[in-house]
Amino acid sequence: AQSVTQLGSHVSVSEGALVLLRCNYSSSVPPYLFWYVQYPNQGLQLLLKYTTGATLVKGINGFEAEFKKSETSFHLTKPSAHMSDAAEYFCAVTLGTGGGNKLTFGTGTQLKVEL
Amino acid sequence: DAGVIQSPRHEVTEMGQEVTLRCKPISGHNSLFWYRQTMMRGLELLIYFNNNVPIDDSGMPEDRFSAKMPNASFSTLKIQPSEPRDSAVYFCASSLASRGTDTQYFGPGTRLTVL
Numbered sequence: 001a002q003s004v005t006q007l008g009s010h011v012s013v014s015e016g017a018l019v020l021l022r023c024n025y026s027s028s029v030p031p032y033l034f035w036y037v038q039y040p041n042q043g044l045q046l047l048l049k050y051t052t053g054a055t056l057v058k059g060i061n062g063f064e065a066e067f068k069k070s071e072t073s074f075h076l077t078k079p080s081a082h083m084s085d086a087a088e089y090f091c092a093v094t095l096g097t098g099g100g101n102k103l104t105f106g107t108g109t110q111l112k113v114e115l
Numbered sequence: 116d117a118g119v120i121q122s123p124r125h126e127v128t129e130m131g132q133e134v135t136l137r138c139k140p141i142s143g144h145n146s147l148f149w150y151r152q153t154m155m156r157g158l159e160l161l162i163y164f165n166n167n168v169p170i171d172d173s174g175m176p177e178d179r180f181s182a183k184m185p186n187a188s189f190s191t192l193k194i195q196p197s198e199p200r201d202s203a204v205y206f207c208a209s210s211l212a213s214r215g216t217d218t219q220y221f222g223p224g225t226r227l228t229v230l
Contacts, residue, residue, distance in 0.1 A: 032215045043119070043206055043221035051216040090158065094215040101146065101210055101217045102171065105158045 002027040002093045006106035014114050019063075019078040021109045023091030026072065033074040034092040034103065035065055044090065050074060061085070086113045117141070119222035121207050127228045133195040136225045139188055140209030148219060149182055149192050150206040158206075164190065165213050197229045 007022040025031055032051050036044040048059025055067040061084075065076045074091060091106040120139040128134055140147050148163040162172040167184045175182070179198070184190040194201055204226050208219040 034218075036221075041224075043223045044208075045221070046218050049216070049218065100170075100213045101215050101219065102160065102163065103148075103219060107157050 002031060002095055002104050004091050004093050004104055004106035006089075006091050006109050008109055009107065010110045010112065012112040012114060013081045015083055016080050019076070019081045019085065019111065021076040021089050021091075021111065023065075023074045023076065023106060024072050025074060025091075025093045027093060027095065029095055032094045032101075033065075033067060034094075035059065035063070035074075035076050036090045036092060036105075037061075038088045038090065038108075040087070047076070047089075081111075081113045083113050083115075086111055119207055119209055119220055121205075121222040121225050123225060124223065125226045125228075127230065128197055129230050130198055131196045132229075133193065134197045134201075134227060134229075136192040136194075136205050136207075136227070138190045138192070138207030138222060140190070140207070141220055142188070144209035144211050144220075145187070146210045146213045146217070146219075147184060147190050148208040148210075149190070150208065150221075151203045152206060152224070153203045161192070170213075194227075197227075199229045202227055202229050 003026045005024045034049045035047040048057045050057045050067045058064045063078045088108045092103040122137045149161040151159045161174045162182045164184045182192045204224045206224045208221045210217040210219045
C-alpha cells in the first residue's frame with residue numbers, strides 16, 4: 001500500500017520569499033506523484049505530476065517539484081511567493097504502472113503568504 | 116471545454132432526509148471518482164467507476180450511501196437517510212482513463228449541511 005506524509009499542516013511565508021512544501025511518500029512500487037492546489041471554496045486543481053523521465057517537474061504558476069527516490073520525497077517549491085499562492089496544497093500518489101489512478105492524498109498544507 | 120459539473124453547489128437539509136448529489140464528468144472521460152472532504156478526516160475516496168462500472172466502493176461509509184453511474188455522462192451519490200455527521204464537501208472527479216498517469220480533474224464540489 002502507498003501513503004503520503006506532508007510535513008507541516010500550516011506554512012507561512014512572506015511575499016517574495018521561497019516556498020517549500022514537503023512531501024514524503026511510501027510505496028512498494030515506483031510511484032506516480034502529484035501536487036494539487038485548492039483555493040477557498042473550489043475544487044482541486046493539478047499543479048504538476050511526476051510519472052517517468054526527468055525528476056525535476058515544472059508546473060503551473062511557477063511551481064516545480066523534484067522526485068528524489070533515495071529520499072522518497074517530492075517537495076514542492078516556488079522561488080518567489082505571491083499573495084495569490086495562498087491556498088491549500090495536497091501531495092498525492094498512485095501505485096504506478098498497472099496500479100490504476102486511485103489517488104492517495106496527504107493531509108494537506110495550508111500556505112499563508114504575508115506582506 | 117466544460118470541466119466537471121456538480122449540482123447542487125450547496126445543499127442544506129434536515130436529518131433523516133434523502134440527499135442526491137449529481138455529477139457530469141468531462142466528455143470522453145472513462146473514470147469517475149467521488150470524494151468527501153472534512154476538516155477531521157481530510158479527503159476520502161468514497162467510490163470510483165471505470166466505464167460506468169463501480170470498481171472500488173470500500174470507502175463508502177455505510178449502507179446509507181449509494182452511488183450510480185447509469186451512463187458515461189452522469190453519476191449520482193445518494194445519502195438516505197442523511198445524518199449531521201454527513202456534513203462535508205463532496206467532490207466528483209473524472210479522468211480520461213484509469214492508468215496511473217491519468218490526471219483526475221475535480222469539480223467545484225457540493226457543500227452539504229445536514230441539520
